[in-house]
Amino acid sequence: MNNVLANRTMEERSDVNLYAELGNIYHLLEKEVTQLNPGCNRCGTCCNFSTFDHVLYASSIEINFITKNTAVPDFNVEDNVCPFLKDNQCSIREFRTLGCRIFYCNPLYKEVLCEMYEKYYHMIKELSFKYNVQWRYLPFLDHMACWKSIS
Template identity: 30%
Template sequence: MTPGSDPSSGAALADEARGPLAILYRELDAAVAELAPVCRLSGRCCRFEEYGHTLFLSAPEAAVLVADAPAAARPLDAGRTCPWQDDRGRCTAREARPLGCRVYFCDPAFEDQAPILTERFLSRLKELVDARGWPWSYAPLHRHLHSAVERGEFAPPSDLAGGDDAIDPREAGSQAPAGPA
């Protein structure tokens, strides 16, 4: 963080990280495009619990996602789904989505390549974070989102009638999962 910036502010971190992350993401997107994985728009990438995966991201990625993504399409839950998945299963945060989203495809032909790309670009991301002195805080998406709710930087739609899957954003901090989903 630059001198004088508020290290607790996701907005300040987003302002610093936006440009460097955009470059990294463009390079990653180009590497993925070369391998041409197929996306069948199944929505499995955003239904974490149902398909047995957890989206981890760094603090700079989370800051940019929260600052630049459109309003969330669904209430924040306990890590079961992505709040930017719309009712048709599509991502509404395409431009701001983090590295983990950019390398996740259900295409079996891409299965062996995804971990290689992930490690390659995650290493570059970590080097960038270290060089800039940004916080790393590599954690599940919903931990970052709960923190952003507490700071008043993220306000997902509230759907308290949505059953036990929905979390009242006012209680988000106390509802954060204790570990990876």
């Protein structure tokens, strides 16, 4: 095996481990959120960010996880609507970001969910350092638009 192939294989192995660990973090979060049960009827309204005056942020690791596993539709940042929202449903639930997983419109849970967000945000950040992935934390739509422009 030549060096290029060997390096690529190492990179692929590292990616597999990285995304397995990210999946575990999401799984832990899902368990905590299920126990908390803030309630959601999956109406999809909060994925139209203007509706809640909400800015969804995401890290490079999460953007990479999405772009490696899904087709990113064309979209206009100015619309301020997630491009993955289809018929008011998330079309990439398995790959959605931490912010998507932790946002609930019920104001009673705002404080506890913010604390939970901090905890998982730091876990993902540590993963970024562990796997030497550049840490960039930007509004989701800007991040996606940037990725689109260079892909």
